Structure formats: structure tokens, C-alpha cells
Amino acid sequence: MAGTEEPPRAFNPNDTHGFQNVADPLVDAKVDHWEDFEENRFVDTEGGANMVVNEGVFGTLNNLDEDRVQTVARGLARQHSLSRERELEAEGRSAPASPVSIGSDQEGLIIVLYRLPVIATCDPDGKWSFAWDDDALYLTSTGLRRGLEELKIKPLWIGIINTDTPIPPADRDHISRVLLDDFNAVPVYLPQETRTKFYQGFCKDTLWPAFHMLTNVSTDGHTKRFDQESWHAYQRVNRTFSNIIVEHYEKHLIWVHDYHLMLLPYYLRIKLSGVKIGLYLHIPWPSSEIFRMMPVRNEILKGLLSATMLGFHLFDYARHFLSACVRLLNLEHEARRGSLGIEYEGRHVMIRVSHIGVDPERFNDRIGVSRLRQKAAELEAKYPGKTLIGAIDDLDIIKGIALKLIAFEDYLSTSSERVRSNVALIQVAIPKAARVNVSVRQEIRELVDKINSTYGTADHKPVLYIEQNITFDERMALYSVCDALLLTPIRDGLNLIPYEYIVSTPQGKGQLILSEFTGCSRALSSAVRVNPWNVDELRDAIDNVIQKKETRAAEIRLKHEADRKYVTLNSSSNWAESFLGDLREASESVKEVVRLGLSRGRGFRKIEFEDFTMLNARTVVKAFRESERRLFLFDYDGTLTQIESESSRMAHTWARPTEDVMRNLELLSKQKNSTVVILSGRGTATDGFHLAHMKSLGIAAEHGFYYKRPGGTEFENLAPGADLSWIEVAYRIMQLYTERTDGSYIEEKSAGLVWHYLAADPEFGTWQAKEMHDHLESILNTFNVEVVNGQGWLQVRLANVNKGNMVAQVLRDLEESPDFVLCCGDDRTDEDMFAVLAENAATKDSHLFTATVGVKPSNARFYLRSSIDVAHLIESIIEIALPGSATHVRSSTLEDMRPVALRRLVAEESEGIASSSSSGALDNVETPPPSSGALDNVETPPPSSQAESIDS
CATH class of the missing domain: 3.30.70.1020 (Trehalose-6-phosphate phosphatase related protein; domain 2)
Incomplete structure (x- = not known):
């Protein structure tokens, strides 16, 4: 609804009108090139090759909130876990003493939130003061802090400073020292422009509505477009946080909180091998049908899956997340010892479902405070002897305040005058500047005015509407006088108001009416769960609660006591202890890891495998030159051909090797003492169409049911008497x-x-x-x-027809055991080949190279990234065997680099200077392709790691 936004109302129980202004500044945005982002420009190579990226080619930096990046190519690297002290020492700097301590026998702990649980205020003289934020509506950080204190854990807190006052750069060093000394906290400083785009732009305008399943495809009659600038700001902020964490990391556990930092695990995983990262989401996770509408859906999923353990408040949210992983990334999940898990890129990601609690002792300590009792007395004096229904919500459409008021109005309209004059609703709405919608606010105020004018009298207003932030004591005062709590969100994540109400309410009160979409509604046995969209159901629930107050007081006390016991047992300290215990026991190996090269667009991959390395072309070529009896075994689809992940039903028919690959295969098969066999799941018709004309090749069709021996022209049935009925x-x-x-x-x-x-x-x-x-x-x-x-x-x-048995048959047909074996395959059916070759006596003393195409768990000893790598490996061998005869296979991603690397390799081999200790694959020199929007463009996915070829 159009109109000028009105300011929020002040908290005054004796006055329902009174306003104060809310500032909501916006800063103009800039577009930053993807090349300006640190990880998008970081390339690795092995073998000592260096490549300096020309700043002029990629553009210039535009006053980003990061240091300028010195970009040097180092290609395919193995990452080692170094302590921060050693890293700093290598850079010529000294390491600061770690202030984090959770006991001599435990890891340290770093807790990362977007906002530190510390309030900063600046007086007119420019003097800063700081205090723990004990009045936050949702006591996640405060309850967590007190819970950790009970566990004798002193974490290091990392986040931005909670203040609306700009912090001058000259004050930052002093403020950082004070926060570290007095609060064990490290502030993250963000430019106002970046902060606005990040928080108001992406977090609140994009993530918040989407994750609460509020979809709006148009704004003012125009199609709503995805804001790339705010997405880039989201990336930059997450990367900035990762840089700060790395500076203070000393084998700590890292616990990240909420949706503001969903990319942070990914950036940390790049820099810290073996780090244990827990991330807890305090908002709902949307259905996969809603989530898949986001253009950056895969980046968010992959950022989260870089964590060691993910936490959700409800199984519904975890279920939606797992469904998104299945539908978008084709990942499967499993139950393991009471928890869920996902295997992702060689790691096991734990999924944990548990609702955070509150700190009961804090509430017990405040019950008798005089200021609190005074505020409670003011409310009781305004409504003496009446039934009071309380509600505290954010001023947000998802809280369903309007639905609540509509149902309450309906209840009043169907009640007698006596009932109407003895019941009141006290609704507190907390305005959030980043997401207060003018029309939502106006609708609520109009409903309040309508109810009060229709059903109110000079002495009684049925609704007391308070629109302002309220303190912890004010909340407790409200809880203590209310007979019931009424919350009607249409979608909710973290909501601790019901828990606070349970531990703050005296005996005889404590009734709850909760929307079934409230996160904690299932945990509290006394709650009356309602569908807030059903006005009749909500009206009847209000009536039932009021009737119970007069007729079923004993039942109310028993249920309240049960809920109080539950909330006390499931406190924030118990929740933190349980989560950190699981995180501490989780497995994240500190090991050498394989990091892949560049990607195009958003298809980045980050994979870590132990004792699993890329097949080195130099080593293979050297072994080939030294051998006399060679055996080559190649799978067909996905190894010699390329199969896209979105394969159609005819892909298995039209996919075929390129002419260059087929010619090189034929040249290889005609070499003296070289045997080449293609093993495929295809039938004889499709395989024969592409390869049967090559007499020198051996071809096993249908995994070995039919076999054309090298030098032959006809397929032989190797199981002629098999029962096929x-x-x-x-x-x-x-x-x-x-x-x-x-x-x-x-x-x-x-x-x-x-x-x-x-x-x-x-x-x-x-x-x-x-x-x-x-x-x-x-x-x-x-x-x-x-x-x-x-x-x-x-x-x-057939049970005995598989590629493993076919390989055993090929070995039996050879006159002598081979002293060189190269076997490449990409899918599950090829694992039989790898297993047989590893165990067969005929290959025990040979140079044996088994390689799976794509990085994934395998019986193979090595991996190649794609079928293109297989083609180039064959080409390399042909260049050694028949110099100048190989047909050069061109790569769409590395075509300028590969011929140079190949010529250098051939020249070195021809001169006899190749060494088995040489590091780097044939194509380890890479150049970054122009791309944009990726979470981090330093990783490249092997096609078969996304979807297996259809070589079944």
C-alpha cells in the first residue's frame, strides 16, 4: 500500500499512541568484476611453473573491502595443514598468542556470528563503550555465551560490531584491542556500502523471504530480478570473515551461526585442511520447489556442505535441505547412529536436528528484581482482574500478527459483553528497520484501531499495541502477568518466546496457543497448536484457553510444570554441549588433499581424497618407453566419449569418440606388442558402428557377453549356453x-x-x-x-558376465604377462576391472596404472579429470611411440596451453630426461576462463563426478 511510513510506537502501557523515527539509510551500489574476487583469480600448477596474471587484462579493483590480491599460478596443488604460527613465520610475521581456551585436553573454539553479542555506543565526545547484549529478543548469542560459561568454555567471538554509529578507521585499532581484552571478541569491519548490499540487499530481500517460503515474482507490476550486486556483496562478506578466522585459527573448532554466513565453510575449507566446522541455521529451510528458484542455489548448497556438521531446529527443515541436495546435486543421504549424513566430495557431512533452548537460571535470577515487579504492576493496574493474552513478535509479515488480530476480533464479535470486557490482548511488535513493510504496519494498526473502536470503552481497550524494542525486564514483566501466550507465525525458524514465557510465568498461568508453523510448537506438550490461516480454529483456541483458566486450573498447572521441566533440561548450555560434543567427535582428516583447477561459471568443485592422486602423464609415458608387452583397457562411454549429466534417452546411442581419439586408438593398437581392448556395456550394433571396422582393436560388448578379439572381425558369444529366459x-x-x-x-x-x-x-x-x-x-x-x-x-x-571377468579373459589370451597395463573407466561397472587387475598375478610385476575418470571413491589407484584427459594421455603415448603421428586433441578449456605442455613433454622424453619423480600432470598449466557469479572459480568439476556415464 502506498503512503508515507510512520515511525514505531513507544513502549508505554498507558498510551497506545506515540512514535519515534527509524533511520533506514541506503547506499548506492557498485558492480565489481568477478576477477576482482580473490579466489576467482587463484590458479595452481605443479612442476615449478609460474604465471603472473596481468591486472590490465582482468580490470582493476574498486575499493573493495579486501586487500589487493597478488595472483600467481601454481596449478594442481596438494594442500598441507599448517599451523597459523608457521604460516605467519613463513611470511616474516610473529603469531599472536591465542586467547581461546576450553581446557588443556580440548580444541579451542571460535564462534562466528554476523553480529557480535556486544553493544557498542559512542558518546558525543567520541568515546566508545561496550557491553554484552543481554536484551536481545532472541537470546541465541547471549544464551549461548552464558551456556558456554557454565561449561567453562571461553570462545573467541568473531562478527561485526553491533552499532548503528559509523566507526572511524582511526578508532578501529583501539576498539579491536578493547574487544579482544575485555570480551575475547574480534570485530569484522565492513564498508557501509558492502554491509548494506549484504544485509538489506541479499540477506533480507532475497534469503529471508525465500527461506520463509514467501515468493514474489513481481514488484509494482514488474518482474523481480535477481540482484547480482547484493550476491557479490554476500560473497565478499563471507570471504572477509574467512580471512579474519584464518588469522586466528589454531586447530580450533569453528561454530558458524545462521544464514548470513552460509558460504563461509566453503572459503574456510579451501584454506584450512582438516578444519572442523559446525554451522547452525536458525531460520527455516524452504521446500526444494521454492529453493530451486534461486539462481545461486547450488553455490549455497555447496557452501553449506563444506561444513563438517549442519544443524537445524526441526526435522522438517532438515528434510527440505536433504531434498534439495537430492534434486539439485543428486546426492543421497543415510541414517547413521541416530543422525543423518550426506557423502559429498569424499567427506561425510553430518546433519543434526535439535532445538536451541534458553538459560533458565537467568530468568530465575530476575524474577524478584524490583524494576521488573514495578513494570508488571503497571500492566496489572491497567487491566485489573482481567484475562490477559500476551504476544511478542517481530514486525514482519511472516509473524502473522494480522491473522491473530482478525481471529481475536472474530472472538470478540461472538462473545458476550461480559467476556469482552474481561479479556485483553497485549501485542508487542518489534520493528526491524531492514524489513518493516509499510503496508504490513498499516494493516496491523488499522486492525487495532478497528477492534478498539468497535469493542472498546472509555475504561477498557481490548488491544494494547506496543511497537518498539523492549528490554529483557520488560519482556519478563509481560510474561508474568499474562494468562496465555498467543503466537501465530505463518513460517518460523528460531522462536524462543514460548520457552521464555514458560520459565517466567508463575504457577497457575502459562497457557500457550502456538501456530503449528512455530519451530518449538511440537516440543511443548501444553501448547494448543493451530493453523493461523484458519480463523475459526484460532478463534476457538482463544475461547478454549480463556475457559480453561476458570474451570481447569489444575490441568494448567500440571502441563505448565511438565513444560517447565522440559525447558529446564533442554537449556542452551545443554544444547551447546551436545552440539560441540558431536562436532568434536566428527571426522575431518588432516591430510594431503587434491585440489582441482579452474571451472567455468558456477560449476566449481572442491574435492579432498587421501592416497588418491591424479595420473601423471610423465610417469605413464616413461613406463611405456621402458616396457615391452603393453596392455591398454578402456571403458567406452564417459571414458572415450563425453556424456553430459543431463543425458537424454538417446545419449547412449549418439555419443561416440571423436575422430582424433579413434585414429589415435587405432595407431596405438597397431604398435608391436601392444594390445588395446575396449570394454563397454553397449550392444554389438552400437559399438560395431563406431569401432568394429578397426580390426586391430579388441572389443568387449555387453560387459563381455560378446567379444571381438584383437585382429578379428566377428563377435563371439562367450556364454553360449546361458539361460536367458x-x-x-x-x-x-x-x-x-x-x-x-x-x-x-x-x-x-x-x-x-x-x-x-x-x-x-x-x-x-x-x-x-x-x-x-x-x-x-x-x-x-x-x-x-x-x-x-x-x-x-x-x-x-548374468551374474558371471562383468568387466572384471572379461579382463581376466583378456589376460588369459595373452601369450605372456604384460609388463605395462593402463586401465581407464568412469563408472561403477568399471570397478570390477580395477579390482581384478589389483589382485591378478599376471599384473603383479607390471607397471600398473588404473585410473577412474572423475574424482570419486574407487578401486583405481589414480584419477583423471575427464575424458579429455584420457584422450590427451593416449595422444602423449602415440607421440612417444610414433613421433609426429598423433592427431592432436583440442580442448575447449585449455587449447592454448596443452600443445605447449605436450611438445615440452615429448621433447623431454625424446631426450631421455623424464623422471618418475616429476610432479604435475600433462595439463597442469591452466588459465582462468572469463566467468562470473561463481562462489569461487578456482575449482573445476570432472564431468563424471556429477553424473556417471550410461555405460551400464
């Missing part, structure tokens, strides 16, 4: 599931069937695949078959 039964079962699963289809083979569901709804497809797996196994248990699951497919095949 089960195929018709299996097909009928698959057809039933296909009809009921949109996006799925059946691939028929001579000796098996594959059900593909990659294009189906991820959750439903996985559900159907698990059900079908059990169904097929129960029906086909008398046949010699096995049911195999992959990522997006399910296959039924």
Missing part, C-alpha cells in the same frame, strides 16, 4: 515401473536389461529403483543373475 520376466516388471515413472525408459540388450531414470524426478526415481531392485531380486532369485544399481540406472545381467 529371465529377460522376459524382468522386462515385464521394468515396464510396470516405467509406466509409473515419467522420464524413465528401458534399454534392451542381448543378455540383460537396463532401466534408466536419470531424467526422472530424482527422489521418486531413486525410490522406484530401490523398490524395483527388491522386486527383481525376489522374483529372479532362482536364476543366475544379479541386479546392479548405478547413478541413474538399474541393470539386470
Whole structure:
């Protein structure tokens, strides 16, 4: 609704009108180039290559809140965990003594919040003073601080200073020293422009409504556009926080709070190997259908999944998060010892569900304070002997204040004059400058005025509306006089008001009417849960509570006592102790890790695997030169061909190696004492169309059911007497599931069937695949078959027909055992090959190189990032065997660099100077592609780590 915004009302129980101004400044924004962001410009190489990025090419920095970045290429690096002291020593600086202490036998603790739980005030003379923020409406930080004190934990707090007064740069050093000495806190200073874009722009205008499932696709009749500038500010702030944390990190536990810092785990994980990071979200998580509307949805998910443990207040929120991970990242979750977990990029991310509590002792200590009792007496004097219903909410549409007032008006309209004159609603609305909507405020005030003018008298106003921040004592005073608490949010995350009310209310009171969307409504047994959108239900609940006061006092006392016991047992200190205990026990190995190179756009990846390294082209080429009997084994789809993650039902038919790859394979297979075999899940028709004309190649189709030996022209059935009568039964079962699963289809083979569901709804497809797996196994248990699951497919095949047995057959056909074996594959069916080669006596004394395409758990000893790397490896070997004969495979991402690196490698090998100790892969020199919007563009995803090839 258009109109001039009115200021909030002052807290005065004797006056319902009185206003004060609220400042809401906005600062003009700037657009910063993606290249200006530190991690977007950081490149690594091995082998001593250096590349200085020209500032003139990428643009200049625009007064960012970070130091200018010295960018030097270092390529594919292994990260080592260094203490901060050693890092600073290497930089020629001394390390500060750590002020954090939680006991000699435990790690230190760093707690990170957007705002420090410290209030800063500046007097007219410019003198600053600081105090703990004990009056915050939601006592997350305060309750947490007191809870940690009970546990004898003294954490280091990191966040911005809680003040509306700009802090002059000249005062920052002094303020930082005071905060560190007196509060064990480290402030983060942000430029006002960045802070405004970050908090008001992205946090409140984008994340807050989306996470509370409020979607608004248009503003004033125009389509609402995603604000890239505020997203960049969100990235910068999270990166700035990570830089401050790294400066103070000494093997601490790191506990991050709330949605302001969801990218922080990602930035910390880049810089600190083995760090244990807990992140607790204090707002709801939206349904995946809402969350997927965000353009930066994957970046947020990957930022969160970089944490060691994630905390949610309710299982509903965790369920929505897990659903988003399934639908957007194709990740599966599992239950483990009472907790949920997700396997993500080689790490196990724990999911924890537990609601934060309050500090009961703090409330008990304040009950008898004279100032509190005085305020309570003022309220009682205004409404002597009446039934009082209290409510404290943020002035926000999600709190459902208007719905509450509508229901209360309906209750008054259906009640007698005697009842109307003996009940009152005291509604406190806390204005939040960043998100107070003028129309919401005006609607509430109009409803209050309507109710009071219609049902009020000269001596009695049914609604007392207070629009102002109130202190802790004022809250307790209100709790102590109210017979019931009425909260009606339409979507809520953290809401501790009911807990506060329970521990503040004397015996005989303490009734609760809570929206079913309130986070803690399920935990409190005495609460009457209502749907705030149902006016009749809410009206009846109000009536029921008022009637209970007069007729069922004993029941009220018993329920109140039960809830009080629950809140006391589940205090903030117990919650913190439990969360930190789980975080401390979580596994985050401190190890050498593999960090991938660059990505395009938002497809960054960050993967850590122990004892799992990239296959070194120099080492392979050197072993090839030294060997006499060579065996090459290649999977087909995803290894020699490229399969996109959004594969359609015909991708397995049209995907084929490039002409360059096929020519190089044929050259390799014609080398003396070299055997090349392609092993595929495809049938003879599709494989034969692309490769059968190459007589020198060996081709195993359908995982070895058919085999064309090297030098032959016809496929031989290696299981001629196999019983295939089960195929018709299996097909009928698959057809039933296909009809009921949109996006799925059946691939028929001579000796098996594959059900593909990659294009189906991820959750439903996985559900159907698990059900079908059990169904097929129960029906086909008398046949010699096995049911195999992959990522997006399910296959039924003969039990003894697999790539592992096919490799064993190839080894038996050789006249002599090979002294060089290179085996590459990308999906689950290739793991049989890797396992057989690792155990087979014929390969025990050979140079054995098994490599999976894409970084993922595997039986292989090495990895290659993509099918392009496989093609370049083959090309490298051909250049050594037949100099000048190889067809150069061009890369769309590194085409300018690879020929240089290849020529250098060939020249060195030709001169005999290659060394097995050389570090770096063939293509370890990288250059950053132009891209924007990525969370951090230093990582590149191997295609097969996103989705397996359909080589089933």
C-alpha cells in the first residue's frame, strides 16, 4: 500500500499512541568484476611453473573491502595443514598468542556470528563503550555465551560490531584491542556500502523471504530480478570473515551461526585442511520447489556442505535441505547412529536436528528484581482482574500478527459483553528497520484501531499495541502477568518466546496457543497448536484457553510444570554441549588433499581424497618407453566419449569418440606388442558402428557377453549356453515401473536389461529403483543373475558376465604377462576391472596404472579429470611411440596451453630426461576462463563426478 511510513510506537502501557523515527539509510551500489574476487583469480600448477596474471587484462579493483590480491599460478596443488604460527613465520610475521581456551585436553573454539553479542555506543565526545547484549529478543548469542560459561568454555567471538554509529578507521585499532581484552571478541569491519548490499540487499530481500517460503515474482507490476550486486556483496562478506578466522585459527573448532554466513565453510575449507566446522541455521529451510528458484542455489548448497556438521531446529527443515541436495546435486543421504549424513566430495557431512533452548537460571535470577515487579504492576493496574493474552513478535509479515488480530476480533464479535470486557490482548511488535513493510504496519494498526473502536470503552481497550524494542525486564514483566501466550507465525525458524514465557510465568498461568508453523510448537506438550490461516480454529483456541483458566486450573498447572521441566533440561548450555560434543567427535582428516583447477561459471568443485592422486602423464609415458608387452583397457562411454549429466534417452546411442581419439586408438593398437581392448556395456550394433571396422582393436560388448578379439572381425558369444529366459520376466516388471515413472525408459540388450531414470524426478526415481531392485531380486532369485544399481540406472545381467571377468579373459589370451597395463573407466561397472587387475598375478610385476575418470571413491589407484584427459594421455603415448603421428586433441578449456605442455613433454622424453619423480600432470598449466557469479572459480568439476556415464 502506498503512503508515507510512520515511525514505531513507544513502549508505554498507558498510551497506545506515540512514535519515534527509524533511520533506514541506503547506499548506492557498485558492480565489481568477478576477477576482482580473490579466489576467482587463484590458479595452481605443479612442476615449478609460474604465471603472473596481468591486472590490465582482468580490470582493476574498486575499493573493495579486501586487500589487493597478488595472483600467481601454481596449478594442481596438494594442500598441507599448517599451523597459523608457521604460516605467519613463513611470511616474516610473529603469531599472536591465542586467547581461546576450553581446557588443556580440548580444541579451542571460535564462534562466528554476523553480529557480535556486544553493544557498542559512542558518546558525543567520541568515546566508545561496550557491553554484552543481554536484551536481545532472541537470546541465541547471549544464551549461548552464558551456556558456554557454565561449561567453562571461553570462545573467541568473531562478527561485526553491533552499532548503528559509523566507526572511524582511526578508532578501529583501539576498539579491536578493547574487544579482544575485555570480551575475547574480534570485530569484522565492513564498508557501509558492502554491509548494506549484504544485509538489506541479499540477506533480507532475497534469503529471508525465500527461506520463509514467501515468493514474489513481481514488484509494482514488474518482474523481480535477481540482484547480482547484493550476491557479490554476500560473497565478499563471507570471504572477509574467512580471512579474519584464518588469522586466528589454531586447530580450533569453528561454530558458524545462521544464514548470513552460509558460504563461509566453503572459503574456510579451501584454506584450512582438516578444519572442523559446525554451522547452525536458525531460520527455516524452504521446500526444494521454492529453493530451486534461486539462481545461486547450488553455490549455497555447496557452501553449506563444506561444513563438517549442519544443524537445524526441526526435522522438517532438515528434510527440505536433504531434498534439495537430492534434486539439485543428486546426492543421497543415510541414517547413521541416530543422525543423518550426506557423502559429498569424499567427506561425510553430518546433519543434526535439535532445538536451541534458553538459560533458565537467568530468568530465575530476575524474577524478584524490583524494576521488573514495578513494570508488571503497571500492566496489572491497567487491566485489573482481567484475562490477559500476551504476544511478542517481530514486525514482519511472516509473524502473522494480522491473522491473530482478525481471529481475536472474530472472538470478540461472538462473545458476550461480559467476556469482552474481561479479556485483553497485549501485542508487542518489534520493528526491524531492514524489513518493516509499510503496508504490513498499516494493516496491523488499522486492525487495532478497528477492534478498539468497535469493542472498546472509555475504561477498557481490548488491544494494547506496543511497537518498539523492549528490554529483557520488560519482556519478563509481560510474561508474568499474562494468562496465555498467543503466537501465530505463518513460517518460523528460531522462536524462543514460548520457552521464555514458560520459565517466567508463575504457577497457575502459562497457557500457550502456538501456530503449528512455530519451530518449538511440537516440543511443548501444553501448547494448543493451530493453523493461523484458519480463523475459526484460532478463534476457538482463544475461547478454549480463556475457559480453561476458570474451570481447569489444575490441568494448567500440571502441563505448565511438565513444560517447565522440559525447558529446564533442554537449556542452551545443554544444547551447546551436545552440539560441540558431536562436532568434536566428527571426522575431518588432516591430510594431503587434491585440489582441482579452474571451472567455468558456477560449476566449481572442491574435492579432498587421501592416497588418491591424479595420473601423471610423465610417469605413464616413461613406463611405456621402458616396457615391452603393453596392455591398454578402456571403458567406452564417459571414458572415450563425453556424456553430459543431463543425458537424454538417446545419449547412449549418439555419443561416440571423436575422430582424433579413434585414429589415435587405432595407431596405438597397431604398435608391436601392444594390445588395446575396449570394454563397454553397449550392444554389438552400437559399438560395431563406431569401432568394429578397426580390426586391430579388441572389443568387449555387453560387459563381455560378446567379444571381438584383437585382429578379428566377428563377435563371439562367450556364454553360449546361458539361460536367458529371465529377460522376459524382468522386462515385464521394468515396464510396470516405467509406466509409473515419467522420464524413465528401458534399454534392451542381448543378455540383460537396463532401466534408466536419470531424467526422472530424482527422489521418486531413486525410490522406484530401490523398490524395483527388491522386486527383481525376489522374483529372479532362482536364476543366475544379479541386479546392479548405478547413478541413474538399474541393470539386470548374468551374474558371471562383468568387466572384471572379461579382463581376466583378456589376460588369459595373452601369450605372456604384460609388463605395462593402463586401465581407464568412469563408472561403477568399471570397478570390477580395477579390482581384478589389483589382485591378478599376471599384473603383479607390471607397471600398473588404473585410473577412474572423475574424482570419486574407487578401486583405481589414480584419477583423471575427464575424458579429455584420457584422450590427451593416449595422444602423449602415440607421440612417444610414433613421433609426429598423433592427431592432436583440442580442448575447449585449455587449447592454448596443452600443445605447449605436450611438445615440452615429448621433447623431454625424446631426450631421455623424464623422471618418475616429476610432479604435475600433462595439463597442469591452466588459465582462468572469463566467468562470473561463481562462489569461487578456482575449482573445476570432472564431468563424471556429477553424473556417471550410461555405460551400464
